[in-house]
């Protein structure tokens with residue numbers, strides 16, 4: 001029995017700042033961002049959008065486009081690192097919104113939960129749902145990844161921001177991709193990127209919140225957390241490389257093969273916090289896993305690093321990137337980071353590219369290299385199924401991305417600082433954040449959403 005992804009949908013912010021505009025404002029060479037990191041546009045949430053809105057929109061599209069009967073869904077598992085509540089998961093919001101919209105259906109017996117492990121939480125949710133469907137082939141599950149990748153203004157992460165969600169239906173005998181048995185994991189507890197709680201005094205908070213009613217009964221100090229991470233960019237790259245390399249070679253062991261593994265993959269789908277992360281990180285694996293290019297020096301040595309750099313600049317590697325990695329990069333360049341959704345947007349981008357260019361890929365294998373800071377990598381593979389094109393017909397990824405509305409630098413900063421009061425784009429056929437309760441004592445902080453026709 002095969003198990004994997006039967007249908008896929010997405011939702012993104014639909015407003016963007018051109019990366020050139022950001023480069024000019026921050027006095028960064030545009031070529032560095034465009035040619036060095038592969039960035040073109042950066043998306044961020046409008047006033048009426050948050051991670052619940054993105055997740056609910058992607059899920060609603062999945063249900064409508066594929067005529068899904070909600071009574072058949074046993075699980076909705078969410079991957080996110082942008083939770084809006086420390087207790088109530090985003091999946092709990094999704095349940096009530098779906099019941100609100102699809103009144104004839106019920107999700108009362110559906111199991112829901114959020115998975116958090118930085119950018120790899122969605123892959124953890126997927127693996128879990130795949131195992132569940134393998135044990136219960138008649139049942140179906142949905143995985144939703146949703147995030148706002150928000151970084152501090154003027155930080156090195158600022159140009160890699162993005163926002164949106166991907167939703168996937170997991171079934172037996174799937175139409176898009178069936179995953180193979182082996183999943184390799186590499187884990188190490190590190191501080192490369194994290195979102196810690198910080199202690200703030202009552203004075204600091206009231207100074208920054210205009211005496212919001214919410215803080216009326218504030219104690220002397222309080223633990224809060226920011227949406228933006230604490231991170232060390234270059235160290236996070238090193239952790240990404242170390243974990244993915246280890247997971248890749250563990251995967252070869254699990255498969256008991258000495259062949260160059262990436263040669264068997266038609267496309268390689270990696271976690272892309274920005275478009276060119278994959279190509280910048282994969283050159284080491286590329287060099288190590290090829291009999292002719294074995295590098296004998298110690299992995300820490302300057303010679304080793306130099307040889308990896310040479311490989312990355314070679315024409316052979318550039319051709320390899322164009323063939324196997326570039327289709328996944330296309331959407332990332334136009335959206336930015338989706339944290340948990342980045343790897344699945346890479347999959348969708350690759351499928352949409354082959355769909356639009358009319359290339360048949362049924363029967364080919366895709367390799368996946370996932371990464372989450374903190375840190376963990378998972379490597380796995382799957383085979384594209386004969387009906388992948390029919391399942392993709394309604395997605396129209398690149399057509400949708402073209403409709404994104406450009407914003408200027410002032411609007412960008414005011415959205416980032418949460419000072420913008422009016423939505424940039426008028427919502428249509430989508431979920432919106434309606435209000436946050438500020439008065440009823442037992443409900444203070446509760447978020448309410450509504451569907452706008």
Ligand SMILES: CC(=O)SCCNC(=O)CCNC(=O)[C@H](O)C(C)(C)COP(=O)(O)OP(=O)(O)OC[C@H]1O[C@@H](n2cnc3c(N)ncnc32)[C@H](O)[C@@H]1OP(=O)(O)O
Pocket residue numbers: 029031032033035036037119156157160193231232233234236237240273274277280373
């Ligand atoms: C969250 C996670 O997924 S963890 C893994 C990734 N980490 C992150 O995303 C954390 C947030 N992001 C960041 O901190 C940063 O954006 C980083 C670390 C990803 C990038 O850091 P920066 O210091 O901005 O860039 P860096 O110097 O590493 O690379 C710039 C690239 O542009 C190239 N470049 C620079 N100037 C130019 C130019 N004028 N023309 C063309 N290319 C240029 C450089 O050569 C380099 O590419 P190469 O190493 O492939 O040769």
